[in-house]
Amino acid sequence: MAEPMIVASGVHKYYRSSAARVHALNRVSLVVQPGEIVAVMGPSGCGKTTLLNCLSGLDSIDEGDVVIEGQSLAALNDNELSDYRARRMGFVFQTFNLLPVLSAVENVELPLLLTGTPGGKARIAARDRLALVGLSDREGHLPGELSVGQRQRVAVARSLVNDPAIVWADEPTGNLDSENERDVMALVSRLNRERAQTFVIVTHSLEVGGRAHRIIRMRDGAIEDDGIVK
């Protein structure tokens, strides 16, 4: 059997508020295999986004360990984590988080430039990913000149441009109407099929959950249910 993509063991995370300590993640353990689409679902405030942030190394954990592709994140310093994310991870956010002052193609090529890829090569790859998400004709447009569905597709293209092992998506369809949601998730499914990339998606959407291979349900910072959909 292949090495797991993600192994989380006893991950614990708490926040201090003025009154008390809030346990955002309560000794969460899970394993994600390469090529899986995993949907993390649950009510608001159950710890879904915190889990995604902790697994992707965006947030620190107080106890436990996260190992990605056999590499413990705890062993990496901030710069190494940044480099690792730039090389092996992609991110999609609910609010797209495209840089408003850069064109679509410039936004997409950013992760490659961060890894030192030459400008010309990065531009070719960025155009390729934009073609993949059907936005070849919009590469010179600024985010403000695109529809919300198009912006999210640019964000998806950006998350894929460095051929990441894992794509983390936090409510990727939260700001989209149902038609755009279907389009984006169809795209995710296709990419997963064609490129065997792992997707971990935090969502409230049943449509998104329906396209996942596996749904992890959370409640009060703990995994309530971890079931295979297909």
Added chain:
Amino acid sequence: MIALAIGFASILGVVCLVVVIFALRNGVLVRIGVRNIPRRATQSVLITLGLMLSATIIAASLGVGDIVNYSIERAAIQALGHTDVVVRARDPRLLASDYFPAERVQELDRALAGKQLVDGVLAEARERAPVVNRRVTRTEPRMAISGLDPARTAGFGSLRTTDGRTVQIAELGPDEVYINASAQRELEARSGDVLDVVPGGLTHRVTVRGVVRDGSLAGSQPRMLMTLDAAQLIFGHPGQINRINISNTGDEWSGVRHSAEVIRRLRLVLADPVAAASLYAELRSGPNRAALAGYAATEPSARPASLLKQLSDELDAGTPTEAFTSLIADPEIAGIVALALESDGRPEDAVAFSAQAVRVRLLTIDDLKTTALANAERVSDGVTRLFLVFGSFSIIVGLLLIFLIFVLLAAARRTEMGVTRAIGARRRQLVQIYVYEGLIYAVGAAAVGTVAGVLASMLLVEFIPASDQIGFTVARHIEPRSLTVAFTLGLILTIATVAFSAYRVSRMNVVAAIRGIDESARRTRGRQARRRGVDARRRSAGWLRAVPSVSLAALFDAMASGLGFAFRTALQGWPLIVTGAIVTGRGMAGDSAFGVRVGGSLAMIGVGLLVAYVLKRAGVAYTKRVRLGVSVGALLLLAFWGMPFSLLFDIFGELNGGIEMFVVAGVMMVGAAVMLVMFNAQVLVTVAGLTLGRAGRITPVLKTAVAYPMAARFRTGLTLAMFALIIFTLIVIAILTNTNQAALEKMERVTGGYQVTASVPLEHAIPEIEAALDDVARLQRTDIELVAATGRIGGLARDLRADSSAWQPISVKAADGTYLATNQLELSHFDPAYGANSREIWDAVSKDPSLAVLNTGSLPVRFQQGLEVRGRRFVAVAPLKEDPAQITAFAVQVRDSAGNRPPVMLTVIGVTDELADLLDGSPSLTVRAGVVDALVGRAVPLAQYHFRLTAGADAKDVADALETAFLRKGLQATITEREVREFLSVNTSLNRLFQTFMALGLVVGVAALGVISFRAVVERRQAIGMMKAIGYRPGMIMLGFVLESSVVAVLGILLGIALGSLISWNIVQELGDRVEGLRFAIPWLDVGVIVAFTWGFSILTTIWPARQASKIYAAEALRYE
């Protein structure tokens, strides 16, 4: 200044009253506005600091002016001590040793008795004479020797020795003297030293009894004090004095208020009643009365007319009254009467009258302290004006910063403001909320800013050169009225800017604000809808029904509506073109550079707007047509302001303007350049994108560092303007300072080609100087190639081409044949009919006593470029300094300052250039020796000698030898090159003072970058989270922010350098027409320092927010909304 203080305080009072009325009408708005202040204490402190800068700069300008004024006044007070008025012999200018009987003192006592006007009348015999300290062989060629009546020193302050003991003149023995501290330094003398005093060639030996502190009776220049008897003996005038000092009641500062009354009384006692009665009878004659009345009716200024009215009233009395005698003994009135007679076509009568009027005055009365204080005020007025003009750049920049701060504050509260509007607040209520909040900040900022400005002025005056170079010691003193003006004006400017900013930020789309989305697309639709709504309301309400409900609010709406219509119409461009053409036409008619420049600029802006309007009608997209319109307008403005002055004058004719044109030029050029850059920012971004693609891993950092500021057009544009304006000024100052150094390369054109100059008192003039040199022991006679001689008297002149016939002071320089034949001073203007070059013109003057050469300080200027000290002085009607070199000779009438000799007509055939005027720019006229004798009616000795040395001769050796050889003559020698270098170093120090002052403005620009960076960190928190998520390292985030600021700072610096160099080039070209050899050169070292300082500080200011950005926790930032 007091009027200004009252004026600004009144305006502020009205503003506060309006604010209070609005506040009382709706207190909740005040609470909403004010509650924001304590919510974010740090932010409030930063806002206050940002707002304080305009008050700081105003206070610093006024503070420096006050300090200069007080320092000069104090120097004058120290020099004069308690002496307010001095009575001297009739014509002290020519012969200092004009003595009169000591009994005159008793007459003055009687005249001034009983009115508590004076507390001391002191008889004195004062002369200058060489003094030698025998112990160390140190000499002082012209020390003031003052003999004081020991019984009359009360009221003139005490004499204190340097070790603090009070001493009296009465304690001195017949051969004992006190010397002041300045004399002690010059002579290296101490108590007990024996000094040789050598007046008139005879040696008298005296002993130093003590060294007294400078000031009061001891004066501020080297001085020796002895008893009156001893001095009379040494000077050979027993029983006589040459000076009566009068100390008014009060201290050294306050006594001057009695001077006018004291002088009025003195005129009575010092007037010859017989001569006065004779003049009275003469002036009462019909033709003379008519002449006086006619002159009073035509004289444009009020004072002569008022004085003539007083005189006329006395003439009506029938007999010569005391008041008449006092009036006619006043030289000013006598001068006016002479002018009146002259204007009546009777110059001979005028001369005869002047001669008689002089006889009325038995002695001359000098209002010394009033004059000294007035001079101090004139100089400090010039300094303050110059600082305010240069400071206005910083003030403008400070106001831009206030605007920026409030716009960013509004951006931060956009959602909150949207909600406030959504629940029913009107736009003007939002304005009020902001104004209340801003008012609190503004009051605090104006107070703090005024204090900071005062402190800045105290530090700035450190750059004023040492006292021996400028003649006074800096004393820190600020007037309360300056504090009032700085506080009130700073506050008014800040409130006005806050109100304007509040109005701007209140114009938002409610939905866009609440949802936090871009509202530019919604703005046009919203505006159209609002207009439809207003029209509908007007139709439904009807004007008749609206009238009873007229209120402040309705008035506000009506004004806003009217302004809106006017603004929209102006945006079509044509109204500005028409207005600009009218203003330009009026400017040309009045030869006003300001009118032409402002009118022209309006027209250029109008053309830009018209282009945009035409493109709009042609259906061109908004972004494109605005970019094209702005670009056309900005390019036209840059071309208009950047064109060479000569071309400007070719097009618009003769134009006059002051130094304020420099400010207008800076603002217009920088404004145009910034608009051009910001509306074509995409070009920069594209270029950056193409060129930065090979920078490895930091490529994305570089790209965003250019893209972010270029996308935020408004805030980047404002900050660019701040930097560019300040750098513009600094560059202009640096370049113009650099051109001064041309004097060092053309030394002979400043010194005339004479390496040493020497002067002696008039009474010790050396007529056969060449022959006398043969007997100088320590002098290598072969070191001296030639000696020229000149003499100088104070005279009055008038240009016969002028409308006004007023005589104005001028110095008349008599030059011997050698001087006229050998001086190497160049002429900037000359009449080719008299010679083809400067040398030939000098030769013409040498041959013809009716010809003269004027100096450039006597010419009017088109543009005042430096310190302008206003006062009475001769100014020719033409040519302008800036005019071409060839002129037509013109006639000038000159007479002696007493006016009791017929005037002499001279033909001016040339004007010396600015280098010749470097050391002394006061009006002067050079003529052949002998002309001056005719002016004053007696032989005027030539007492200044100019030595041209042979190659290899040491100027210092020659100067020392001359001083030693002619010690008994009181000869003082100067090495001219050293004098020029010292002058230039003073000049450079003062320019450094201006540059440092301008650097205050840089603080504003740098602060703006800091404010923007802080705001950017907050605004881009989520984007920073995303960047970190996709692999940006913390260092890259930080670098990005620092680079962004650098892009703005460097762009601003480059714009400032380019525009500053352009206008400096124009100025130098203009100057170069008058001063041959003056070249434009950029002082790269200075520029490098300015750039490094600016850039360095901009980076320092950004590092803190950049560091904060780099430390943002990605997971938290991504949640941020």
